[in-house]
Amino acid sequence: MGELKDRYIRFDWAIKRMLRDKANFAVLEGLLTVLFEDKTQIVEILESEGNQLAETDKFNRVDIKAKNSKGEIILVEVQNTREVYYLERILYGVAKTITEHISLGESYGNIKKVYSISIVYFDLGKGNDYLYHGQNRFIGVHADDELQITTKQEDALLPKYPREIFPEYYIIRVNEFNKVAKTPLEEWVNYLKTGEIEPETKAPGLSEAREKLKYYSMTPGERHAYDEHLNAIMIQNDVLSTAKMEGLAEGRAEGRAEGRAEGRAEGRAEGLEEGWAKGKAEGLLSTARKLKSMGMPPEDISLATGLTIEEIQEL
Template identity: 40%
Template sequence: MSRKLISFDWAIKKILRSKANFGILEGFLSELLFTDIRILEVLESEANQDTGFDKYNRVDIKVKDSSEQILIIEIQYSRELDYLQRILFATSKTISEHLAEGAAYADVSKVISVNILYFDFGKGDDYIYHGTTRFTGLHNHSVLELSEEQKRLYKAEKIADIYPEYYLIEVRNFDDIARDSLDEWIYFLKNEQIKEGFSAKGLKQAQETLDVLKMSQQERLAYAHHQEQLHYEASMYESTYVLGEMKGMEKGIEQGIIITAKNMKQAGIPVTTISKVTGLSTAQIATL
C-alpha cells in the first residue's frame, strides 16, 4: 500500500528548493515539457520569498533543457480563483526582474509558467492546458513567422518560443488513471501518493524524500497546521462563493419581479391583481 506523502505545496516551500532535492522537480518538469531539464539555480526575487503572507506557493528556477537553452520556469501551486491575471502579472514581473539593467530586449529570458490548480477553473474537460502566443493574419489567417535574422538574434524558431508559455494543471479534473509517465505525476499531485510500479522521472526520489513518516515531530506539527489552514481556506472560499451566488440569485429574482410589475402596470392591469401575482404591496407598486 502506498504511503501518504507530503503535499506538493509544502514540498515546494520547505524541501524542493534544496539542491539535494533538485532531482524531484527536474523529473516533474522533464515529463511535463518532454525534454530533459536540469536545474541550474533557484532564483531569488520579491515574488519568491517564503513569508506568512504568501497566499500561493511559488518558486522561480533557472534551468537548461536538452538543447542547452536557458529557461526560467516559475511553478505555482494554488487554490485561488482570481488566477489568469495573477499568472500574467507573475510572468511579467519575472521577466522584468531578471533582465539586467541596460540589457537589450533580445536578452529577455524565456519564461514558462507551470500552474498546479486545486479548484475548478474555467470550462473544459481536460486536466492539462498549454498556452502560447502567436500572431494570426486578420484577413488571410496566416501565422506570422520570424525572419532568418530574427531567428539568429532571438535564438528561436518561432514567435511562441520568445513569449511566455503557460501550463495549467487542473488536478481535480484528473480521473486517477495514469496512462503515461506524466499522468503518474498528476496522480501524485492529486492524491499525495505514488503507486507501486510508477516509473516517471523524479518520482522515486519524491517517494523517498517526501515520506511523512520521516518528518521530525516539529515538522509534523507545522505540516499539520499547514494542512488545517488549507482546509479552513477552502471552507471559507466555498461558503463565500455559495453565499455570493445565493445573494446574486435573490437579487436577480427581485429585479425580475419588479420588471414584471412595471410591465403589468403599464398594460393597465389593476394594482390589486399585480399585487397578488408579484407579492408586492400596493404601496410598492405605486412607486414603480
Template identity: 40%
Template sequence: MSKKLIRFDWAIKRLLRNKANFVVLEGFLSELLFDDIKIQRILESESNQLSEDDKYNRVDILTLNSRNELVIIEIQNTYEIDYFHRMIYGAAKALTENLNIGEPYSNVKKIISVNIVYFDLGQGQDYIYKGTTTFQGLRQKDTLQLSGRQKRTFNSIQVANIFPEYYIIKVNQFDDVAKDKLDEWIYFLKNSEVKDEFQAKGLAEAKEVLDIMRLDKEAQYGYNRYLDYLHLKASEALSLKIEAEEKIWQEKINLAKLILAEGEPVDKIIKYTGLTLEQLEQIEQ
C-alpha cells in the same frame, strides 16, 4: 503498496529548494515539457519569499534550467477570479527582473510559467492546458515566422519560442486514471500518493524525499498546521457557497410570491424563477 506523502505545495516551499532534491522538480518538469530538464539553481526574489499573511495559499518558485530559461512554478489552492492576470504579471516580473540595465532585448530569457491550481479556473473540459503566442495574418491568414537571420541569431525556429509559454494544470479535474507518465505526476499532485507501478521521472525520489516520517517534530507540526489551514479554507469556501445559494433561493421565492400575488399562471412563474411545481406548492402553503 502506496502511502500518503507530503503535499507537493508544502514541499516545494521547504524541501524541494534544496539542491539535493532538485531531481524531484526536474522529473516533474521533464514529464510536463516532454524534455530532459535540469535545474541550475533556484532564483529568489520578493515574489517568492514566505510572508505571514499569504504563506499557505500561494506558492511560487523561480528556477533557471540548463538552457538558461526561467521556469516559474505557482500553486494556488483557493479560488482567485483574476488568476489569469496574475499569470501574466508573474511572467512579466520574472522577465524584467532578470534583464540587466544596458543589456539588449535579445538577452531576454524564455519564460515558462507552470500553474498548478486546485480550483476550477475558467471553463474547459481538459485538466492540462498549454498557451503560446503566435501572430496570424488578418488578410493572408498566414502565421508570422522568424527570418533565417533571426533563427540563427536567437537559436530558435518559431516566434512562439521567444515569448512566454504557459501551462495550467487543473488538478481537481483529473479523473485519477493515469494514462501516461505525466498523468502519474498529476495523480500525485492530487492525491499525495505514488503508486508502486508509477515510472515517471522524479516520482521514485519524491516517494523517498516526501515521506512524512522523515520530518522532524517541528516540521511535522508545521505541516499539520498547513493541513488544518487547508481544511479551514475549504470550510470557508463551502460556507460562502451555501450562503450564496441560500440568497439566490430566497430571491427566487420572493419573485415567485410577487408574481403569485399578481395572479399570473403557474407556468409563467416556473419560467421566470426556475422553481419546480413542487417548490411552488410549498410556497403557496
C-alpha cells in the same frame, strides 16, 4: 506499517520547504520533463518572493522560480484557494519576472523565455481537461500561416518563431483529474491530487519523490507544522465553499427581485464575487488566529494563509 510507509508529503508543502534544495532538484525536474515532453535540468533556484516594488505590491505567491540548463526561467506556483483575478495575476507575475531579469541598458536579445506553471486546487472556470497550455503564435488572418521572424544571430540571419521567445503558460486543474494513471503525466497529476505514488512508478521524478518526500522521515516538529498546514487548507476551503453558496444564493435573490434576466445575471455575479472575497478574507484571518493560538510560528502561518508577518502579528 504499509500505511505509514506509503504516506507522502503533498507537493504544495514540498515545493515551499524541500524542493528548493539542490539535492531534491530531480523531483521537480521530473515534473517539468513530463510536462514539457523534453528532458529538463534545473541549474539554480532563483529568488521567488522578494524584490517587491512597494508595500502595496502583493505579488509574492511564486513558490519556485528556477533557471533551466538553457537559461530560461520557469515559474512554478501552487494555489489552494480561489482568487478573483487569478489570470491577471499570472500575467503580472510573468511580466514582472521578465523585467526583473534584464538589467537597465541591456540588449533585448538578453531576454529569456519564461514558462509559467500554475497548479490549482480549486474550481477554475469551465473546461473538460485537467491540463491547459497557452502559447503565443501569430497566425495570418487570411493566409492562416504562422509568422516567422528573421533575426540576426552570430552574424547570420536565422528564422525564429515568436513562440520561441514569448512566454508559455500551463494550468494544471488538479481536481479535474479523474482517470486511472497510465502515462507519466497522469501519474504526476494523480500525485498532485492525492499525494499517492505507486511503488513501481517509472515516471521521471516520482521515484525520487518516493525517497525524498516520505511523511515519516520528517522530524516531529516538521510533521506537526505539515499537519497544521493541511488543517489550515481544509478550514479555508470549507469557509470558501460556504461563502460561494451564500454569494450565489444572494445573487439569485437579487436577480429574481429585479425580475429581469439581466438583473439575475448581474446579481449572481456580484453576489458570488462578494461572497468569495468576504469568505476568503474571513477564512484566512480565522485560520491564522487558530494557528497562532496553537503556537505556530508567524513564518509558517504566512506560508499557510498568504497573510504577511505584519498582519499576523496584529491578530
